[in-house]
Structures are given as C-alpha cells and as structure tokens.
Amino acid sequence: DAKTTQPTSMDCAEGRAANLPCNHSTISGNEYVYWYRQIHSQGPQYIIHGLKNNETNEMASLIITEDRKSSTLILPHATLRDTAVYYCIVRVNDYKLSFGAGTTVTVRA
Amino acid sequence: ETGVTQTPRHLVMGMTNKKSLKCEQHLGHNAMYWYKQSAKKPLELMFVYNFKEQTENNSVPSRFSPECPNSSHLFLHLHTLQPEDSALYLCASSQDGGGLAGAREQYFGPGTRLTVT
Numbered sequence: 160d161a162k163t164t165q166p167t168s169m170d171c172a173e174g175r176a177a178n179l180p181c182n183h184s185t186i187s188g189n190e191y192v193y194w195y196r197q198i199h200s201q202g203p204q205y206i207i208h209g210l211k212n213n214e215t216n217e218m219a220s221l222i223i224t225e226d227r228k229s230s231t232l233i234l235p236h237a238t239l240r241d242t243a244v245y246y247c248i249v250r251v252n253d254y255k256l257s258f259g260a261g262t263t264v265t266v267r268a
Numbered sequence: 269e270t271g272v273t274q275t276p277r278h279l280v281m282g283m284t285n286k287k288s289l290k291c292e293q294h295l296g297h298n299a300m301y302w303y304k305q306s307a308k309k310p311l312e313l314m315f316v317y318n319f320k321e322q323t324e325n326n327s328v329p330s331r332f333s334p335e336c337p338n339s340s341h342l343f344l345h346l347h348t349l350q351p352e353d354s355a356l357y358l359c360a361s362s363q364d365g366g367g368l369a370g371a372r373e374q375y376f377g378p379g380t381r382l383t384v385t
Contacts, residue, residue: 193373202270202358202376203311256301256360256374258311 163247168263177234179262181247184228190250192223194232195258196243203246203258206232237266271295272377274359280383281349289344289380291359300342301374302334303358311358317342349384356381 164182171177183192194206207214207221209230214221220233234241246261272293281287293300302314316324317336331353333345342359360374 200356200379200381202272202360202379203374204270205373205375208373256311256313260310 163249163259165245165247165259165262167260168265170265170267171234171237173239173266173268174236177237177241177264177266179232179234179245179247179264180229181232182229183247183249186227186249192221192227192230193248193250193256194219194221195246195248195256196241197246197261198240198243206245237264239266239268242266270375270377272359272361272375274357274377274380276380277378278381278383280385281346282385283349283351285349286345286347288346289357289359289382291342291344291377293340293342293359293361293375293377295361295363295375297361297363297375298339299362300336300339301360301362302342302344303360303376305356305358305379306352307355315344346382349382351384354382354384 162185191208191210193208195203196206197203207216207219209221209223221230223230242265244261244263246258248256275290279287299318301316303311304314305311313326314328315322315334320336320339331348335343356379358379359377362374363372
C-alpha cells in the first residue's frame with residue numbers, strides 16, 4: 160500500500176471547519192483513500208473513503224486532488240468531541256489496514 | 269456502539285496465566301481482525317479471518333492463539349505472556365474480507381486493555 164504523510168498535530172477552534180491534509184504521492188490507480196479516527200483509548204472509527212471523486216457523508220467531506228497525490232478531510236463544524244487522532248490510509252483492499260502515527264487534532268473552545 | 273463488542277474491557281494477568289479475549293460482531297460481516305496497540309505506537313494488525321478461515325498471521329508469537337468458530341465470534345487465547353505484551357487489543361470486522369479491491373470499511377470494538385504483570 161502507498162505511504163501517507165500527515166502533519167503530527169493541529170489545533171482548531173470549536174465551530175470552525177477543520178481541514179486535515181494528507182499526502183500520498185505514490186498512490187496507484189486502484190488504491191482507495193480512507194480516513195479513520197481514534198478518540199483516546201477507544202477503537203478507531205471509520206469516517207469516509209474515496210477513490211477519485213470527492214465524497215461527503217454526515218461526518219465529513221473528502222477532497223481528493225485530480226492527480227490523487229493528496230487529499231483533505233474536512234470536518235465542517237468541529238466540536239470538542241472531534242478531538243482525536245486522525246489516520247489517512249491508502250489501500251487497495253480491505254485487508255491490512257496500515258495505521259501510521261496520524262494527526263492529533265485538538266479542538267479548542 | 270459500532271456493533272462490535274469485546275470482553276473483558278480490562279484484564280490483568282500474570283505471566284503464567286491463561287486467559288482469552290472475546291469479540292462478537294452483530295453486523296453480519298464475513299471478516300474479523302485482531303489488532304494490537306502498544307503505548308504510543310501505531311496499531312499493528314495481528315490476525316485476519318475470512319469466512320472463519322485464517323488468512324493473515326502477521327508474524328505473531330505463538331503465545332497468542334486466535335480462534336474463529338464462526339463468522340460472528342473471534343477469540344484470542346493468551347498464555348505465558350510477557351510484560352511487553354501489555355497493550356490495547358482491538359477487534360474489528362468488515363463486510364467482505366476477501367482481499368478484493370473495492371475495499372470495505374472496518375468496524376472496531378472498544379478494545380481490551382491488557383496488563384501483564
């Protein structure tokens with residue numbers, strides 16, 4: 160699976176949009192971009208995934224660049240409960256979720 | 269609630285004990301997974317079961333023994349563990365664990381916090 164690069168940490172203000180970047184310059188044509196998050200001491204939670212097109216669900220939006228070498232997860236209105244580690248994962252199939260260090264997002268009141 | 273339950277939530281065991289972790293999924297999924305998360309380390313995949321058959325063993329020591337009696341239940345049997353095995357053990361499931369393209373999301377349980385003394 161392609162390697163991903165994410166910032167180590169970021170802060171955002173409650174009620175504002177949080178934009179989380181992810182670089183995956185070695186992504187291949189059949190690899191999906193997945194986002195999960197892990198709130199402290201809980202199991203990871205699936206957020207969203209996409210292949211080429213931008214995606215939106217009740218939790219977030221995923222913007223994938225046209226060349227697919229990077230993506231951005233957008234939390235439209237961050238709340239304190241969105242404080243978590245966010246993982247960007249690129250993979251071709253549903254085995255071997257490979258979690259890196261992720262981005263620690265702290266939402267501040 | 270993700271539809272994946274794990275018991276116990278916390279476990280303290282000595283190095284000579286034998287214990288088992290249990291995972292149950294109520295989602296009708298075909299694949300189940302065990303992950304290990306040590307302190308300040310990324311999650312590590314341990315085992316994958318697809319339709320009750322083990323399809324992945326990520327070089328896990330034999331003191332960890334998985335069992336999958338059916339697609340809804342997954343166990344991790346523990347014996348003669350070491351203190352460095354203390355970690356959060358997470359179970360997950362997904363719809364179609366065939367290693368196929370067109371990936372499915374995984375649903376995680378809350379984990380079992382294991383402490384080996």
